[in-house]
Amino acid sequence: MEREVTVRIAMIGGGYVGLVSAACFAEFGVEVAVVEADATKLAALRAGRMPIYEPGLDALVSAKVAAGGLEFGHDLAAAVRGAEAVFIAVGTPSRRGDGHADLSYVFAAAEQVALALTGYTVVVTKSTVPVGTGRKISDIIAAARPDLLPGRDFDVASNPEFLREGSAIADFMRPDRVVIGTDSARAADVLRRLYRPLYLIEAPIVATGIETAELIKYAANSFLAMKVTFANEMADLCEKVGADVHDVARGIGLDGRIGRKFLHPGPGFGGSCFPKDTLAMVRIAQDAGAPSRLVEAVVAVNEARKAGMGQRIVAACGGGVRGKTVAVLGLTFKPETDDMRDSVAVPVIGRLVQDGATVRCFDPQGMIAARPMLPDGVVFCHDALDAARDADALVLLTEWNEFRAIAPKRLAAAMRGRVVVDLRNVYDPEAMAAHGFDYSSLGRPPRRATVQRVTERA
Numbered sequence: 001m002e003r004e005v006t007v008r009i010a011m012i013g014g015g016y017v018g019l020v021s022a023a024c025f026a027e028f029g030v031e032v033a034v035v036e037a038d039a040t041k042l043a044a045l046r047a048g049r050m051p052i053y054e055p056g057l058d059a060l061v062s063a064k065v066a067a068g069g070l071e072f073g074h075d076l077a078a079a080v081r082g083a084e085a086v087f088i089a090v091g092t093p094s095r096r097g098d099g100h101a102d103l104s105y106v107f108a109a110a111e112q113v114a115l116a117l118t119g120y121t122v123v124v125t126k127s128t129v130p131v132g133t134g135r136k137i138s139d140i141i142a143a144a145r146p147d148l149l150p151g152r153d154f155d156v157a158s159n160p161e162f163l164r165e166g167s168a169i170a171d172f173m174r175p176d177r178v179v180i181g182t183d184s185a186r187a188a189d190v191l192r193r194l195y196r197p198l199y200l201i202e203a204p205i206v207a208t209g210i211e212t213a214e215l216i217k218y219a220a221n222s223f224l225a226m227k228v229t230f231a232n233e234m235a236d237l238c239e240k241v242g243a244d245v246h247d248v249a250r251g252i253g254l255d256g257r258i259g260r261k262f263l264h265p266g267p268g269f270g271g272s273c274f275p276k277d278t279l280a281m282v283r284i285a286q287d288a289g290a291p292s293r294l295v296e297a298v299v300a301v302n303e304a305r306k307a308g309m310g311q312r313i314v315a316a317c318g319g320g321v322r323g324k325t326v327a328v329l330g331l332t333f334k335p336e337t338d339d340m341r342d343s344v345a346v347p348v349i350g351r352l353v354q355d356g357a358t359v360r361c362f363d364p365q366g367m368i369a370a371r372p373m374l375p376d377g378v379v380f381c382h383d384a385l386d387a388a389r390d391a392d393a394l395v396l397l398t399e400w401n402e403f404r405a406i407a408p409k410r411l412a413a414a415m416r417g418r419v420v421v422d423l424r425n426v427y428d429p430e431a432m433a434a435h436g437f438d439y440s441s442l443g444r445p446p447r448r449a450t451v452q453r454v455t456e457r458a
């Protein structure tokens with residue numbers, strides 16, 4: 001029988017990826033010390049409060065902290081001491097102005113880690129980083145700690161993360177694959193031991209070089225962004241020719257070479273990853289002398305789509321929204337998260353307010369994060385029906401389940417007007433028309449009300 005060995009690791013960064021990965025590794029039986037530089041976030045974590053909304057995270061973190069397998073601190077040297085692997089899970093936002101990934105947090109973390117290393121350690125990037133970053137981290141550590149070189153007391157590896165916000169724990173625990181990029185057999189062995197529980201569910205391990213691992217992450221996100229952008233363009237075309245985008249998606253998605261996922265039209269992708277990763281991919285490819293025209297087009301098409309959604313709503317409202325009240329359901333870039341990064345809600349609501357509308361909005365989890373990102377005067381409501389109260393038009397921006405469940409009758413009773421713009425295609429066009437709504441969605445013919453406007457209010 002193999003001997004069970006407890007592995008100890010440090011996680012630099014306690015954000016979406018760092019926190020979820022740390023809690024899941026702790027669930028795998030690994031001892032994890034999370035280092036978080038943001039004092040407010042750290043205080044929340046230490047007090048048992050989650051700084052982000054992610055289903056199931058609260059319970060998992062508190063169980064692991066109680067069991068002693070997970071701890072939070074700011075002392076990086078203490079966390080790194082004795083760790084077999086140190087994961088860098090800090091942000092890599094778009095660099096202002098040029099779209100390259102901003103690696104300043106990654107390199108700063110690498111320097112700090114280098115100075116704290118004691119004995120053989122694998123330094124692993126979990127952050128999404130451009131090709132070549134692993135080598136640069138290796139150079140940074142070598143320059144800061146020449147004493148480690150003779151004994152080869154460190155290795156660098158790339159272990160990109162593919163979890164999705166909203167289903168992050170399940171994604172980490174049951175991944176489609178784990179990518180381990182390193183040139184060192186010793187480092188690969190450490191990482192394989194960390195992921196050992198996944199052997200039981202036969203999660204494929206893609207063992208490769210560092211550069212390849214780094215590129216896999218950008219290639220995956222760029223491909224997914226391209227797929228969703230294709231669906232969005234098909235939706236536009238369907239509207240022009242009288243076709244139904246859902247049937248087109250099903251008709252092509254049943255082809256195993258295409259696949260059914262990620263063919264749902266929407267207002268343009270947002271969030272913390274696709275926008276910045278597609279942009280960084282464009283720059284990586286340009287710098288390498290192998291430009292990706294496809295990804296360049298995806299970025300441009302998506303930008304234009306997001307910018308155009310406000311106009312679409314204005315048109316649905318008869319060409320102007322001045323003096324009108326517009327209810328907006330959903331603010332986060334997708335359901336089951338409180339993440340507002342690059343959410344389409346920001347340009348859409350900005351446009352409506354600029355055109356003179358009063359916006360009443362509601363999101364189940366995103367209100368706190370959204371408040372500083374939206375213009376003054378936007379009314380934050382208690383729930384969806386409160387947002388809809390006396391509204392002339394209603395816009396569905398994020399497909400939270402609780403919005404799907406609203407009976408059209410109740411919406412009709414709450415609203416003053418009858419315009420509904422559904423940018424996630426969650427409502428049934430026939431049912432909406434039958435309840436007196438002038439309903440428009442994406443890639444399906446708009447439906448005029450088929451009953452007289454109901455005047456009595458519930």
Ligand code: NAD
Nearest residue numbers: 013014015016017035036037038090091092109127128161
């Ligand atoms: P985030 O901003 O939520 O978290 C990063 C955290 O790192 C912050 O809390 C910050 O305070 C902390 N930090 C920065 N420098 C530090 C340092 N030197 N020491 C300690 N803490 C430090 O970012 P995120 O969404 O978790 O993304 C992290 C990386 O993972 C990015 O490269 C991202 O592209 C990638 N990624 C994100 C997702 C996702 O869904 N959010 C999925 C896959 C990959």
